[in-house]
Amino acid sequence: MKNYTAIKAACQSNSKFTSRILDEFLLYYAAEKDKLAKEADQRLGTYRHITQSIDKSWYNMLKSQYIIHRVMKESGLIHKYLKHAAINRLEATDKSWLEQQASSPWEFSFARILDSPEADFYSMEDVFSGDTYLLYSTGISDILKSGPIELWFNLIGFNGSCWQTYGPLSGYKSFSADDVFFFATEINPGITDEYALMKDVAKNPVPYMMLFGRSNYPLTIHEGEVLEVVLSELEDIDLKEADLEKEFQVDRIDMVYRLKLPGMENKPHFAAAYYDRAEKFLQVTAMTEKGYMALAKTFQKLGVQVEVPADIYVRPSMLSAAQEILKKEIELMPYELLFEEDVDQEDADVEMKKLNELMALALPFINEGKEPDLEAIAKQVGLDLEDNRETLTAIFEDIKRKRKG
Structure with a gap:
């Protein structure tokens, strides 16, 4: 001892x-x-x-x-x-x-x-x-x-x-x-x-x-899953479109396919792959280890041996720190940029729908001169309150101001 x-x-x-x-x-x-x-x-x-x-x-x-x-x-x-x-x-x-x-x-x-x-x-x-x-x-x-x-x-x-x-x-x-x-x-x-x-x-x-200057960045966890970019790249891969459509939700722009894994395509996993048919290049990505493993298992059915563990694991905190410290943009998923506008519009539409639902539920309280329980209403409609708090505050203050006028 x-x-x-x-x-x-x-x-x-x-x-x-x-x-x-x-x-x-x-x-x-x-x-x-x-x-x-x-x-x-x-x-x-x-x-x-x-x-x-x-x-x-x-x-x-x-x-x-x-x-x-x-x-x-x-x-x-x-x-x-x-x-x-x-x-x-x-x-x-x-x-x-x-x-x-x-x-x-x-x-x-x-x-x-x-x-x-x-x-x-x-x-x-x-x-x-x-x-x-x-x-x-x-x-x-x-x-x-x-x-x-x-x-x-x-x-x-x-x-x-x-x-x-x-x-x-x-x-x-x-x-x-x-x-x-x-x-x-x-x-x-x-x-x-x-x-x-x-x-x-x-x-x-x-x-x-x-x-050390970014050492206090918190660990990001969603629904019990640690969020991190998990990514592997494979070359000389030959995939048939018919096989892809059996396993994935397929979007295509020119010769590039985005392959979303049903059940894992949304938060927190965001499991998706990008296949460039012309280059025979495959990029497999997810925001959780669980999502990546599900993708790897699916590709194994198609005869593609996706690496486990992945080539890259990087958490959002490090990605942000690296870009700031090294003063450069780090783009890990360039193919996603081809589909970005579509994704952004879908997300915006869903977010706007939830905002409208929240407003519809909150307005009766405001009309009665009461403060609505935004935490409860946001939870009810599935809206991230913190991301939208400034927008909602501005809207409610504008409504109150107009009514006083």
Whole structure:
């Protein structure tokens, strides 16, 4: 059984070394010696549209984290600095601590909490390497008081007994490992596996640091299903229209077919595929894992082996964050644009019908000078009240104003 009292004492001692040697000395030494402060500002400056909305103190912590990572990572500058006169002038215990740290490189880790064996101690699993490690962090304990966190992104170093964090802690409420992998491939399309992803993080962690700015995006759940874009693409696929019409609701524009799966075509699943007959290209999409699996099973009947798991899993929160951070439009379903006008009109017609129904039920109350129970009426007609609250408020205020006039 681990002696957590002894490990905690080691962690607290390590924190004192970190504060005295890194924060008060090496941070400034590296900033000046290798112009790392300027380098950090330049790289962070690429994402000024994100950093300008955060506190200056948080920006400075990001900057410090970047510099210390450059120094303490594998093949970092610490190996060069240990030969410098300024380091050799340190007290023997301080230099020994630095040498120990240099022998165990610091690294960024995307990890989830497996359990907490003791207060402020966490058993972590790196979601890309699969490695598990013991982490001590009072900061994580404080963050968890405000709610659960799905994934953590931290710079960590080993103190001889367990791992500790350095710099700001990034806890994501809705980002998954699949989301981060998607984000990484948008930064660098050459990333094909987890090893390449973490090499990219080690090379330049700044884009990944920016995810903290959208870490509070909530997990979107509808009817018990986690909403996420689930998508696979297949080439050299030959499908017959007659077979498609047996299994799907088929819409066609030129040589492109939209194939909606009956029973799964609406919220929350939105299970649909797009088949380009000319290119023999098939894209299979859904907004839930359940919807995607139902599509895969249906295509298997037609002799098409749709990949399970899918090629891409990305939640709306990450898709939004990636587009904002990277300042680019990400279009995952270009074929849907061919059918978009039709879909938008159908949705608009249904929404207008529900609005009219709600108005018809609410007006008698307004005519009597009473406030209608919009929550109950909206539920009755199946209308999303929050999406339409501003419209309804404007309509009711206009009615009241006219009647007073």
